[in-house]
Amino acid sequence: MNRSRPATQWGDRDQRRIDILRAGEELLRSGGYAALRMRDVADGAGISLGTVYTYFATKENLFIGVFAEHVLRMTERLRPRLEEASDFVEVFTAAANEYRDGYPVFGRQFDALALVETADALQPAVEQGLRDATAGLIGALGEALVRAGYEGDLRPAMAVLWSEVTGLANHYTTERREFLDVSWDEAVAFAARTLGRGLGIVDPAEGRT
Amino acid sequence: MNRSRPATQWGDRDQRRIDILRAGEELLRSGGYAALRMRDVADGAGISLGTVYTYFATKENLFIGVFAEHVLRMTERLRPRLEEASDFVEVFTAAANEYRDGYPVFGRQFDALALVETADALQPAVEQGLRDATAGLIGALGEALVRAGYEGDLRPAMAVLWSEVTGLANHYTTERREFLDVSWDEAVAFAARTLGRGLGIVDPAEGRT
DNA sequence: ACCTGAACACCGTTCAAGT
DNA sequence: ACCTGAACACCGTTCAAGT
Secondary structure: OOOOOOOOOOOOHHHHHHHHHHHHHHHHHHHOHHHOOHHHHHHHHOOOHHHHHHHOOOHHHHHHHHHHHHHHHHHHHHHHHHHHOOOHHHHHHHHHHHHHHOHHHHOOOOOHHHHHHHOOOOOHHHHHHHHHHHHHHHHHHHHHHHHOOOOOOHHHHHHHHHHHHHHHHHHOOOOOOOEOOEOHHHHHHHHHHHHHHHOOOOOOOOOOO | OOOOOOOOOOOOHHHHHHHHHHHHHHHHHHHOHHHOOHHHHHHHHOOOHHHHHHHOOOHHHHHHHHHHHHHHHHHHHHHHHHHHOOOHHHHHHHHHHHHHHOHHHHOOOOOHHHHHHHOOOOOHHHHHHHHHHHHHHHHHHHHHHHHOOOOOOHHHHHHHHHHHHHHHHHHOOOOOOOEOOEOHHHHHHHHHHHHHHHOOOOOOOOOOO
C-alpha cells in the first residue's frame, strides 16, 4: 500500500517543492479541483500534511503553482506551432486547441489571465511565477498575431481573442461536448474566420457559409 | 437577533421554496458562492437546516435554482433593449453589459449554457428550470442578431458570440478591473466591431483604429 | 406529510512537539 | 531548520424523532 514516494533528501526544499507540485498535478488530472486534497498531496509527495503548508500557504497557492507550470509547458508546446502557422486561422486554431486541452484538469473557473488580475492574497513567489508564465503565453500569441498581418492596436485585439478562446473552452469542457449543436471544431473554425475578417487579416470570401 | 423570517405557513411548499431561493440569492449577493452556506440559507428562510434539503437535494441544486431565476430576470431586462437596438454593436454591448452584471454574484465558474450541458445529476425540476430560462435568453439574442441583419447560419454565430460575452465577463469580474490594460468598455466596443465586421453586419470602416 | 436539529463525514488549516 | 500528525474548525449532508 505504499505510493510513489520520491526519496527526496531531508531538507532539500527545491526538490520537495517539485514533488509537491507533481503530486498536485497528478491529483488534478485524476479528478479536477475536487480531487486536489491536501492530505493526498502530502501522501503523493511522501511527506506529512503539515509540511505541505510550509511550501504552499494554502490550497489555492498550490493550485496556482501547478497551474503556472502548466502554462509554461503549454507555451512551449504552442510556440513552434505558432511560428509555423501561415495565417491567422491557423494561429487561432492552434491556441484554442492547446488551451482547451488543459481545461478539464484546471477547470472552468480558472484562467491564467483572470487569475493574474484576481490574485490578491497569494504568496509573492507563487504570484510572480504565474505572472511570468502568463506574460510568456500572451507574448507568444501577440507576436503570432503580428506575423499573421495584424497592424492595429494589439491590446484590445488580444483581450478579445483571449476572451474568445477561454469562452469557447468554457463551453466545451469535455471531449465530446457539443454546444448549441455546434461541434468544437466547427465553432473554432467559425470563430477564427469571423475574428480574422473582423481584424482585417482574413479574406472576407474565405469559408463563407 | 432574529433575522428576516418569512411567516410562511406550515406546509406551504410553494412559498417555502421561494423563501429558500430568496435567502440563497441574498447570500450569493453578499459574498458569492463561498457565502452560500446551507445553515445560513435555512436561517434566512426561517426554517431548519434539514428542511432545506427537502426542497433542494444539494447545495448545487439550490445554486442552480437561484441562477435560473436570475437568468429569467436578466432576459426580461434585456429583451426591450434588444428590441430597441438599431444595429449589431448595440445588441452585443447590451448583452455583454447585462451578462457581466451577474458575474460577481454567480461567479466565473458558472455560466448558463455551460451548466445546461454539464448538469448530469441535477433534480429534474431544477434542470428543467435552467433549460427553460436559458432557451429564453438564447432565443432573444438570436432574434436580435437576425434583426441586426445577420443572414448566415445562426448556431455557430451564437456559439461564438456567447463565448465572447462570457469570456470577456470572465476577465472583468469586478467593477474596475482592467485586463491587458484595456477597460471593459473598450474591450466590449472592440469586440462588437470586430465580430460585427466578421459576420458582415457592421461596416468595415466603422471605428477603425 | 412536513419539519427539526443533533450527529456524522470530510477536509482545509494550525501548532506543539519531534529530529 | 525542517518535518510530523493529532487536533481544531467549518460546513455539506443525513436521519431518527417530533408535530
